Amino acid sequence: MTEIKNLEPFSDILHRAIExxxxxxxxxDMAGQTFSQDELAQIPDSMWLAAFTKQIFQSGFVxxxxxxxxxxxxxxxxxFDIEKMLMMSDDMWESKCKDERIIRNGKKVMTIKDNAQxxxxxxxxxxxxxxxIANWPKHDIIGLWAFLxxxxxxxxxNTGPYALRRMGFDTFLISQxxxxxxxxxxxxxxxxxxxxxxQTMQQCFDIWQQQTGYAYQTLSRVLSxxxxxxxxxxxxxGS
Numbered sequence: 001m002t003e004i005k006n007l008e009p010f011s012d013i014l015h016r017a018i019e020x021x022x023x024x025x026x027x028x029d030m031a032g033q034t035f036s037q038d039e040l041a042q043i044p045d046s047m048w049l050a051a052f053t054k055q056i057f058q059s060g061f062v063x064x065x066x067x068x069x070x071x072x073x074x075x076x077x078x079x080f081d082i083e084k085m086l087m088m089s090d091d092m093w094e095s096k097c098k099d100e101r102i103i104r105n106g107k108k109v110m111t112i113k114d115n116a117q118x119x120x121x122x123x124x125x126x127x128x129x130x131x132x133i134a135n136w137p138k139h140d141i142i143g144l145w146a147f148l149x150x151x152x153x154x155x156x157x158n159t160g161p162y163a164l165r166r167m168g169f170d171t172f173l174i175s176q177x178x179x180x181x182x183x184x185x186x187x188x189x190x191x192x193x194x195x196x197x198x199q200t201m202q203q204c205f206d207i208w209q210q211q212t213g214y215a216y217q218t219l220s221r222v223l224s225x226x227x228x229x230x231x232x233x234x235x236x237x238g239s
Contacts, residue, residue, distance in 0.1 A: 004200070008185065010208040010219065017225035027225060031218040035168030040134035043167060045119050048129045049080040052115050055163040056108055056154045065103070072101030077112060082123075085116035114153035122151075133169055139206055141171050141216065142198040157193065165217065172205045172220035174198075177228035184227075 014027070021027050035043075053073065058066045076099050078084045088096075093113060097106040119129045126132040136144045144164070149156035155163070164171050172178075174192050178201075182188045187204060188197040208219050 004187065004203055004207065006185070007187075007204060007207060010211050010214075010222075013208075013226045014212075014222055016227075017222045021225050027222060028214075028218060030225070031215075031221040033168075034170040034215050034217050037134040040167070040169060041128065041131045043130040045082050045123050045129045046080040048133075048167065049082060049085070049112065049116055049119055050074070051163045051167050052152065052155060052160075053077075053080065053112050055159050055166065056111050057103055057105070059154075059157075059159050061103070069101070069103055072099075076102050080112070080116075082116050082120050085113060086120060088113075108154070111153035115155070118151050118153075133164070133167075138170065138209075138216065140202070141205075142195075142202045144171075145198070170215045170217050172201070172216045174201065175220075175224050177224040178220060181223060181227045 014024070017027050018024055021030065050073075054066060054070065057073075074080070076096055093110065096102070097109045098104055102109070122132050123129045126135070133144075145160055148160035148164075152160065158173065161171055161173050165173060179188075179192050182197075182201060182204070187200055190197050192198070192201075205216055205219055208214070209216060212219070214222075
């Protein structure tokens with residue numbers, strides 16, 4: 001692993017975020033909470049499929065509309081019961097793609113089937129999908145992102161990481177503010193989706209985690225509070 005040169009101490013980043021947002025306790029409270037390994041392991045497989053599906057439909061779309069339609073999704077897809085998803089015939093899937101209770105995007109609808117299959121296979125091997133996620137090593141968060149991209153459907157980019165964050169998994173995110181920070185400090189110069197860039201960012205967050213003991217989510221959000229134009233004290237899902 002390449003040595004990170006001139007990495008800013010996280011205490012300086014936190015200080016800058018406090019100057020922009022308020023006192024320390026307020027800034028850390030804004031960073032939100034994550035689940036423990038035991039809590040993650042107890043999450044039903046259906047909830048993981050629902051989280052992936054919601055994030056996929058919200059990607060590039062109006063979030064408010066997805067939220068308004070979500071009860072319809074739960075009804076049409078049997079609350080995302082994995083076995084029921086896998087038992088449906090092609091004709092049933094075709095019919096559901098046209099159901100007016102949901103957002104009728106056929107390609108996105110079919111990710112439900114594909115991701116149900118992924119979750120089923122992983123759960124069969126590991127006991128549950130939640131158990132698999134709970135046991136994933138924190139020093140390789142980018143490896144989990146890559147796994148979801150490879151084995152899931154439309155879970156690449158920020159979609160998979162955002163869904164993991166939604167479910168309480170402790171992950172950093174590559175928001176626009178965080179990307180701007182890593183570029184400004186010349187820690188990355190290529191695309192943020194490249195393996196080299198992601199390994200560098202993982203290493204930076206690992207070092208900061210060792211310095212502070214903070215969750216990766218806390219580190220990620222505090223970093224985003226310390227840069228860019230987000231002076232207003234409001235946390236967004238993109239931090």
